[in-house]
Amino acid sequence: MNFGELGDIGADRTLFFIFGATGDLARRKLFPAIYSLYREGKLSKRFAVIGLARRPRTNEQFRDDVSGSIREFARYKSEEDKQWDEFAGHFHYMSLDINKPEAFAELRKLADLLDDQYDIGGNRLFYLALAPELFGSVSNNLKEGGLLDSSGWHRLVIEKPFGYDLPSAQKLNEQIRQVFEEDEIYRIDHYLGKEMVQNIEVVRFANALFEPLWNNKYIANIQITLSETVGVEERGGYYDHAGALRDMGQNHMLQMITMMAMEPPSRMEPEDIRDEKVKVLRSLRIFKNADEVKEHVVRGQYSAGELKGKPLPAYRNEEGVPSDSVTETYFAAKVFVDNFRWAGVPFYIRTGKRLPVKTTEVVVEFKNMPENVYFSSKTKLEPNLLVFRVNPTEGIYLKMNAKRPGSQWGIVPIAMDFCQSCEVGINTPEAYERLLFDAARGDSTYFTRWDEVSLAWKFVDRIESAWREQSTDLQYYAAGSWGPEAAQQLLASDGFKWWPVNGQLEGEVVWATPVAGK
Incomplete structure (x- = not known):
């Protein structure tokens, strides 16, 4: 089963931003998860994924990485999917130095382009598979780069550890809350x-x-x-x-x-x-x-x-x-x-x-x-x-x-x-x-x-x-x-x-x- 059969009855139209897209978490968990949602009809066909990391990659190289990830870790085998090329076409890559605010303006251009191409409606999910000390600066750069100016919803997904103790967690939370409201922050505990x-x-x-x-x-x-x-x-x-x-x-x-x-x-x-x-x-x-x-x-x-x-x-x-x-x-x-x-x-x-x-x-x-x-x-x-x-x-x-x-x-x-x-x-x-x-x-x-x-x-x-x-x-x-x-x-x-x-x-x-x- 795939989204071509079930249409848009799954999750809302979504543009996924995967920060740390060349890392272990994305390879072992995130890409296989997105593929399984696609295979089960739980993902709207109006979606796109932007992989973000410092390492240079072309779209084709990134899609090869995603394919290898899914072959190794996904519950469903891509060899059995006749629409693999269509699915892989939703994945795009951009080399990004997260410490350069001006780079986020370029990211916005790509996001707006994909938003129009797939009719996503401005809905954006930012997944930070990064070290916690980077959450605050990346959140601020998303705002300064105009990535939160789209008409849809915006959600931030962050991994543990959320701080090292209560004071560090409070500081981290204050940084994120300068950009995102509490109901926009999704702190993952995979258990x-x-x-x-x-x-x-x-x-x-x-x-x-x-x-x-x-x-x-x-x-x-x-x-x-x-x-x-x-x-x-x-x-x-x-x-x-x-x-x-x-x-x-x-x-x-x-x-x-x-x-x-x-x-x-x-x-x-x-x-x-x-x-x-x-x-x-x-x-x-x-x-x-x-x-x-x-x-x-x-x-x-x-x-x-x-x-x-x-x-x-x-x-x-x-x-x-x-x-x-x-x-x-x-x-x-x-x-x-x-x-x-x-x-x-x-x-x-x-x-x-x-x-x-x-x-x-x-x-x-x-x-x-x-x-x-x-x-x-x-x-x-x-x-x-x-x-x-x-x-x-x-x-x-x-x-x-x-x-x-x-x-x-x-x-x-x-x-x-x-x-x-x-x-x-x-x-x-x-x-x-x-x-x-x-x-x-x-x-x-x-x-x-x-x-x-x-x-x-x-x-x-x-x-x-x-x-x-x-x-x-x-x-x-x-x-x-x-x-x-x-x-x-x-x-x-x-x-x-x-x-x-x-x-x-x-x-x-x-x-x-x-x-x-x-």
Whole structure:
């Protein structure tokens, strides 16, 4: 299917400006996303893309780059598309030095030309796949160059990290807001575009089975795991100035907490949904001092180890990393949302590099039934679990207790397992497809608003400040392991444990086919 079949029923007419068009993000994510939207009829045929970078390129060379990107990373294969040449013809390139304001006047001429050629109506989406410190100057140059004078809408899409701490984020926001209004700014957190993260609110609010139980009366704890098997790769220089807390905690982890803890919105409108997320962030318990941080947060750094028989270097031996670095590659925390619904329920979060498996999962552990005469001491009663599997397998998993089959009395855990990625397979939409589609049609639901960003930094800055005071609390874990032992003790001290991820939980019997409806 392509836009030739569906006409203009998809996203609005859009002129895309991709700053950083020769970079890795554009190649791996943005060009394949635009192509998938085209193939699925979600993109108006009145669109154009201007790729912008300092490197010289002709239109033909740029289109060859786009073709190579799509062949390698897209869900759909361009070899099967008879209208490839028509699609590729919408891509144009301009070499641009973003530090020269006069160059933006030339960009305006090209934009106006394409606007007339494709009847776009002045709608412009500026995607800044650039370093954050450039956001302000590029925004100002867009204004000075006249690129915001067209008759349609104008939207700015920017990537994380949005600042390095709250003061730097405030400064960056002030620079952008001199040019763009808040409702024109789309801050991407690509985890919010993932299928199962978006499914959380549907499972919660559309099922009477769960919503009445979604509180501190019935839920014992919630665990969020975002683990990576890779190290810092070629990003050692950047990563050593960021660390796991800033790289993953301030955005992805806290955003997933808001999705799990938010109240039902009054309407399913973007601002109403984001209002409820902000309420969660305002309710996060801020650690008062360094001792509270040490009690509730574990930070670690990987030392040499191995995974699947392959030796792995220590973080301090990675390229671009100082030999005495105290930057964390792992952190785990016990977080509380101090409101009426969640008072007393711990949210355990953990993320790290060089862990045994790559996965993102959310585990909801319900309170166990009381031991009584019916459940004797000979019977092991496991808590019920609801698991959202976000990545790489997408699905929902429910663990229950049932009678052991046969004449012998006993209770065993059983699993009902819905595997979304098994059903949809390779054509599961990517997060960037959803988010680009939403930005082009003006749906800001799954983008982060400034008050979300500022509240998240306020929470994270308190932890960072404590770590600067107590640099000796860094713990080490072998690459290929599940992190420092203190992360296990974080739960054990409350009578809990980290549940296994990325597969069946121990001891259960799978009671459902992995693909729904088959």
